[in-house]
Amino acid sequence: MKAIKIVGSRRAKVMARVPMPELAGDCVLIKTMAVALNPTDWKHIDFISTKGATAGCDYSGIIEEIGSDVDPAHGLQVGDRVAGFNHGCNGENLSDGSFAEYIAVKAHINIKLPDWMSFEDGATLAVGITTVAQGMYQQLRLPLPSPASSITAADDAQPILIYGGSTATGTLAIQFAKLSGFKVITTCSPHNFSLVQERGADHILDHNSPTLAKDIRDLAGNELCIVLDCITTGESIIKCCDALAPSSPNRKLQYCGLFTVGALPRSDVEAGFTMSYTALGESFQKWDNYYPGSSEDARFVGDFMKLTSKLLEEKKIQNHPAEVGSGLEGVLKGLDRLRKEDVSGVKLVYSL
Numbered sequence: 282m283k284a285i286k287i288v289g290s291r292r293a294k295v296m297a298r299v300p301m302p303e304l305a306g307d308c309v310l311i312k313t314m315a316v317a318l319n320p321t322d323w324k325h326i327d328f329i330s331t332k333g334a335t336a337g338c339d340y341s342g343i344i345e346e347i348g349s350d351v352d353p354a355h356g357l358q359v360g361d362r363v364a365g366f367n368h369g370c371n372g373e374n375l376s377d378g379s380f381a382e383y384i385a386v387k388a389h390i391n392i393k394l395p396d397w398m399s400f401e402d403g404a405t406l407a408v409g410i411t412t413v414a415q416g417m418y419q420q421l422r423l424p425l426p427s428p429a430s431s432i433t434a435a436d437d438a439q440p441i442l443i444y445g446g447s448t449a450t451g452t453l454a455i456q457f458a459k460l461s462g463f464k465v466i467t468t469c470s471p472h473n474f475s476l477v478q479e480r481g482a483d484h485i486l487d488h489n490s491p492t493l494a495k496d497i498r499d500l501a502g503n504e505l506c507i508v509l510d511c512i513t514t515g516e517s518i519i520k521c522c523d524a525l526a527p528s529s530p531n532r533k534l535q536y537c538g539l540f541t542v543g544a545l546p547r548s549d550v551e552a553g554f555t556m557s558y559t560a561l562g563e564s565f566q567k568w569d570n571y572y573p574g575s576s577e578d579a580r581f582v583g584d585f586m587k588l589t590s591k592l593l594e595e596k597k598i599q600n601h602p603a604e605v606g607s608g609l610e611g612v613l614k615g616l617d618r619l620r621k622e623d624v625s626g627v628k629l630v631y632s633l
Contacts, residue, residue, distance in 0.1 A: 284381030285337065285609055287330040287370060293616075295609045299335075302376040302385035306350030309357060309388045311342040314400035316379050316612060317603070318629040319408050319449070323616045325370035329568060335378025337612070338369045338557075341394065341403035342384070351388040355583070363391040364403035365586070366411060368558050373565060380612055382633060387561050389583030393590040402600045405628045406589070409450040409601065411557045413457050414585035415578070416509050416537045420553035423507075426460030428591045432481050438464040440501040444521050445511035446482055447473035449601040449628045450539075454509055455480045456598050463507075466500055468493065468520075473626045480599065488512075494523035503527065506534050513538035522547045603630040 284299040304310050317339035326336055341364040344357060351357065367386050371377035376385065392410065394403040417423045423441075441458050445451045446467030458465050459481040467477050468488040477485055484500045486493055497505060501524075508521045518538065525534050528549040536545060537553040545552050556572060558565055562579030565572050592598045604627040606615060615629040 282382040283609055284335050284378070285612060287326060287332050287334045287336065289332060291327045291330075293326045293330075293336050293613065295613070299381065300376075301383055302381075304346055304348050304385050306348045307388060308348045308385045309344050309351065309391065310346040311340065311363065311384050311386060312345050313340050313342040313379065313382055313384055313633050315341045315404040315630055315632050317404040317408075318612065318615050318619055318631075320619055321408075322369055323619050326616070327620075330370045331372030331375070333375045334370045334372055335376060335381055336369050337378045337380030338366045339404050339406070339408050340365060340367065340379035340384060340386075341400040345383075348388065355388050355391075356393070356587075357388055357391065362394040362400070362403070364394055364406050365391040366407040366557065368561055368563075368565065371565065380609060387579075389579060390561060390586060392586045392593070395594045397596075398593065398600070401603050401605045401630045401632060404630050405449060405600045405603050406453075407586075408557060409453045410586070410589050411560050411582055412450045412539065412555050413454050414582050415555040415557065415560065416539075416553070417454060417457060417461075418585065419578070419581055420537045420555065421507055421509065421535050423458070423461045423463070425588065426457060426592070426597075427588075428595045428597065430460040430462075430597065432456070432459040432597075434459060434462055434464050434483070438462055439507070440464045440466055440505050442497060442501075442505055442508045442521065442524055443467045443482075443511060444488070444508060444517050445469065446477040446480075446485070447626050448511045451511040452477065452480045452601045453598070454511065455482050460592070460597060466497055466505070470625065476602070476626050488520075494520055497524035498526070501526070506532055508536045510536065510538045513540060513542065518542055519546055522550055525550060602627045604628070605630050605632060607632045609633065
């Protein structure tokens with residue numbers, strides 16, 4: 282089969298004769314129909330890759346075989362149309378990664394796609410959904426939505442700031458926050474205002490506005506206590522912390538970023554971060570940091586994937602817009618576009 286493999290420092294290429302992945306007992310074998318690109322893909326290739334590893338995280342496809350130990354409670358069958366994510370560029374298992382014609386992936390991490398959703402749209406989902414699950418519901422502890430939830434928030438709904446609302450994670454976070462009953466304040470570039478409005482944001486602000494923090498405080502009545510930062514740079518962290526409400530004994534101020542950020546500019550703000558790979562339930566190492574396998578994360582995100590499947594079936598969640606190309610060679614060109622920051626408001630997807 283074909284797959285994108287790491288062949289050296291900052292180098293990946295399409296290899297034509299890659300062995301089929303071995304199917305572990307808790308995994309399913311999937312014929313890959315489409316893959317989507319994330320910034321983590323090129324960053325792993327360029328900075329922390331292992332020669333021989335397989336690149337890529339987001340995928341959609343068809344289940345061809347089910348491992349002997351897969352729990353029937355996952356509700357998966359041969360022939361199911363699914364989307365999920367794999368541990369791309371995993372130096373401890375070189376066959377992990379989604380940029381391949383066939384992949385073996387953890388069963389619990391799959392979302393069952395409704396009949397109305399294309400493989401290309403489905404491929405955009407899983408990394409963002411996992412980040413939402415970990416960030417908004419494990420770290421920030423928002424109340425979980427249900428298939429019966431409404432996106433209409435009460436007039437006195439609690440505000441949440443989703444910084445970077447037009448990102449692939451941000452558009453999903455907006456929708457889940459609305460289903461959880463929150464008033465959503467978000468930021469993005471003006472050319473993406475219509476996208477985040479369509480996804481349900483209540484208030485939209487230009488992230489480059491010199492009065493951004495004050496404007497957010499005014500919109501929230503100086504009561505903003507919860508932030509999900511879908512950008513997580515030094516600049517975004519400062520802006521998010523400036524937008525939060527003043528410290529008070531009766532308030533818990535919470536910030537969650539996409540990765541660990543160290544000390545925040547405000548000591549009164551509780552910091553959290555996401556690490557999607559822990560949802561796979563296996564230990565791994567990134568740079569000098571060791572992350573033990575987390576059965577709790579695997580269980581939580583697995584349950585969240587089932588919830589997402591139901592919300593998709595009810596058409597309560599829309600995917601991030603997909604810009605569709607084709608082939609693994611196209612994936613390599615798309616990764617170069619991400620490196621150059623030549624993508625905004627869409628997710629690059631490639632049919633295989």
